[in-house]
Amino acid sequence: MAAYADDLALAHLLADTADSISMARFRALDLHVEAKPDLTPVSDADTAVEKAIRGTLARARPRDGVIGEEFGASTPPAGQGNRHWVIDPIDGTKNFIRGVPIWGTLIALMEGERPVAGLVSAPALGRRWWGATGHGSYAGKHQRSATKLSVSAVRKISDASFCYASLNSWEEAGRLEPMLDIMRDSWRSRAYGDFYGYMLLAEGALDIMVEPELSLWDVAALIPIVTEAGGTFTDLDGQRAPGDGSAIATNGHLHEEILGRLARGKA
Incomplete structure (x- = not known):
């Protein structure tokens, strides 16, 4: 648990920043949306969230690489120990731009090709989920109000x-x-x-x-x-x-x- 406790704490701080930006733009009348080369939509909230997360990571984890949906891989793509953060600033952009509340920011830490920590924050639903190798998985509004998660026992x-x-x-x-x-x-x-x-x-x-x-x-x-x-x-x-x-x-x-x-x- 201790191995990734600091990384999860940082992920929560990154999510706090992301939530404040995305919620301010959710259902905004002046939300700006463009089509990317693959014809999927991107909003000004997507780019603003990723820029903010990258800025914090550059200060807090300067040796770690960053890969994001909107701005690609940092240079170098991975840092000491091949650690890199993977960011989806708004997963569910089509929901976001239509006013459907099922969207969220996805933040992962990878070591090599293995994801070792992850956090999903869905502020319009008032809920987060997070987990890390050896740490377990949890959900709640924030770290201080969390429930440990467990999958079902259904077998058929x-x-x-x-x-x-x-x-x-x-x-x-x-x-x-x-x-x-x-x-x-x-x-x-x-x-x-x-x-x-x-x-x-x-x-x-x-x-x-x-x-x-x-x-x-x-x-x-x-x-x-x-x-x-x-x-x-x-x-x-x-x-x-x-x-x-x-x-x-x-x-x-x-x-x-x-x-x-x-x-x-x-x-």
Whole structure:
């Protein structure tokens, strides 16, 4: 726990700054939105949050690298011990610009290719989630009001709550049919999207979360939170994430079955 306690404390401070900026722009009438080269939206809040986080990290952790969605990798990309922070200033930008409160700032610390600490702050929901290797996972409004997290004990698909990204993305990935089969076989299926499904999984509120296409900043912060809550997190090929830009997160009991069913459906 002590190994990453200072890093988690810093992540909370970074999230405090991010929350103050993003909430001031949420549902603002003068919010400025542009299309990036990949045609995904970016708001002035996205860029302002990332700039602020980078500024604090430059002062507090000058030897650590930074990778962010809006401004890429710092130079050098990683610092002493190959430590680097991975930032998604606003995960769920489409929700943010439409006034939907399910969006958040994702902050991860990686050592080499391994995420060792992660924090998700969703200020419009009044909630945070955080975890680090050997530390456990927690959720609450802040560090002083936290509940330890644990995944569910569900062992059968027929009893499971199944969460997924958009069906269009699964169709593009050539795995729509096995997705539909899992949805039919599960107790309940919902598409909460972005970070939120993974956090509900860590809380034990649902049992499976899958996505076929992700970037490093979408997933790095989620992995320590899910795994420290007792869950399993891999890519679609079964490699420990972050892997090929996809994700299967489960309570552990259901992982091999979901992995096998989606792998068999690959076009």
